[in-house]
Amino acid sequence: MSEIEDPAATILRLLRTQMRVVLDSGGLASVDVSGEYQNSDAFKVSDGQVTVALAENVDAKLDLSGKIRRRTSTVRVNAWATETLSQTETATTIRKKIADEVNRIIRQYCRTPNQTTCNYVGLSPNTQGSKAYSGSTEAAPTASGWTELSVGDYQNLWYSDDNRCQVSRGGSGEHAILMFGFKIESRRSTVKQAVFAFEGFGSAPTQNGVAVKAWNDVAGAWQNTQNNSASESDEQLSLSLTANLADCIDDDGFLWFLAETNGASDGATPAVLTCDCASCVVSVNGVTYCDVAGSRNLDRVDLKPPVYRTEFTVKSWYIENIGE
Ligand SMILES: [Ca+2]
Numbered sequence: 001m002s003e004i005e006d007p008a009a010t011i012l013r014l015l016r017t018q019m020r021v022v023l024d025s026g027g028l029a030s031v032d033v034s035g036e037y038q039n040s041d042a043f044k045v046s047d048g049q050v051t052v053a054l055a056e057n058v059d060a061k062l063d064l065s066g067k068i069r070r071r072t073s074t075v076r077v078n079a080w081a082t083e084t085l086s087q088t089e090t091a092t093t094i095r096k097k098i099a100d101e102v103n104r105i106i107r108q109y110c111r112t113p114n115q116t117t118c119n120y121v122g123l124s125p126n127t128q129g130s131k132a133y134s135g136s137t138e139a140a141p142t143a144s145g146w147t148e149l150s151v152g153d154y155q156n157l158w159y160s161d162d163n164r165c166q167v168s169r170g171g172s173g174e175h176a177i178l179m180f181g182f183k184i185e186s187r188r189s190t191v192k193q194a195v196f197a198f199e200g201f202g203s204a205p206t207q208n209g210v211a212v213k214a215w216n217d218v219a220g221a222w223q224n225t226q227n228n229s230a231s232e233s234d235e236q237l238s239l240s241l242t243a244n245l246a247d248c249i250d251d252d253g254f255l256w257f258l259a260e261t262n263g264a265s266d267g268a269t270p271a272v273l274t275c276d277c278a279s280c281v282v283s284v285n286g287v288t289y290c291d292v293a294g295s296r297n298l299d300r301v302d303l304k305p306p307v308y309r310t311e312f313t314v315k316s317w318y319i320e321n322i323g324e
């Protein structure tokens with residue numbers, strides 16, 4: 001039986017991956033989202049802070065036998081801001097913007113707090129997180145034959161916007177291949193589903209279309225092949241993993257997928273793979289509903305500088321069927 005993720009960890013990841021606080025200047029504010037208690041160091045390097053902590057769990061049976069149960073967890077989410085020299089807006093404005101954003105995220109993702117979309121938005125070869133490479137043979141992710149994509153090609157993968165990344169291989173028998181590594185932030189034993197999505201197309205003299213595969217790290221093989229025949233315009237191709245999913249997450253927490261041309265180059269005409277966007281939706285075994293139950297301001301204007309804080313009470317739950 002797989003492990004259930006701590007509700008505070010699920011809510012924390014949701015807030016961290018979705019938080020977009022826009023400053024009056026049009027830029028994005030830096031907001032530190034952590035499980036820690038408020039710390040003054042975070043204020044030195046960011047515009048504001050969000051902390052997430054579990055307050056209480058309540059277990060209730062939903063049927064007379066007690067086999068179907070609902071675990072309701074109360075999570076305290078705090079938005080913090082203080083005046084700093086580098087700020088262009090007042091701390092109360094920043095606090096209000098962060099609090100509005102917490103409300104928006106919890107409402108928008110109330111039915112899917114346990115799902116995280118891993119993609120390439122904002123990433124480049126120098127950043128931590130998900131990675132993308134090109135190659136010409138189905139080598140293991142750790143093999144030396146992969147070349148990391150350029151800054152421009154990472155940007156082409158950011159969005160489904162018809163700006164596309166292209167790989168071409170002209171050697172006889174070579175396929176054009178892209179390899180995608182998504183960094184999973186949850187514990188391996190809590191992950192229950194991963195759905196990879198590739199948007200693009202592929203052509204080759206022998207056969208058109210695209211194939212996608214997932215790396216099984218335990219078996220040491222590319223598996224679960226899905227393919228289509230898209231050769232000239234974008235088509236979405238997806239691959240869903242549930243069974244043995246933990247075997248596909250390597251020791252560094254990466255899930256690896258590849259997309260390749262169905263056919264190979266004949267030495268005269270190249271195999272060409274074109275990709276507009278690639279992403280992976282990861283679901284964990286954890287809370288499947290969340291809602292803001294209330295909030296209050298807990299400002300400390302007696303401190304110098306004052307610390308402005310809004311505390312949210314977030315209710316979340318998980319429904320469990322404990323058997324026959
Ligand atoms: Ca497109």
Ligand SMILES: [Ca+2]
Nearest residue numbers: 156159163276
């Ligand atoms: Ca694109």
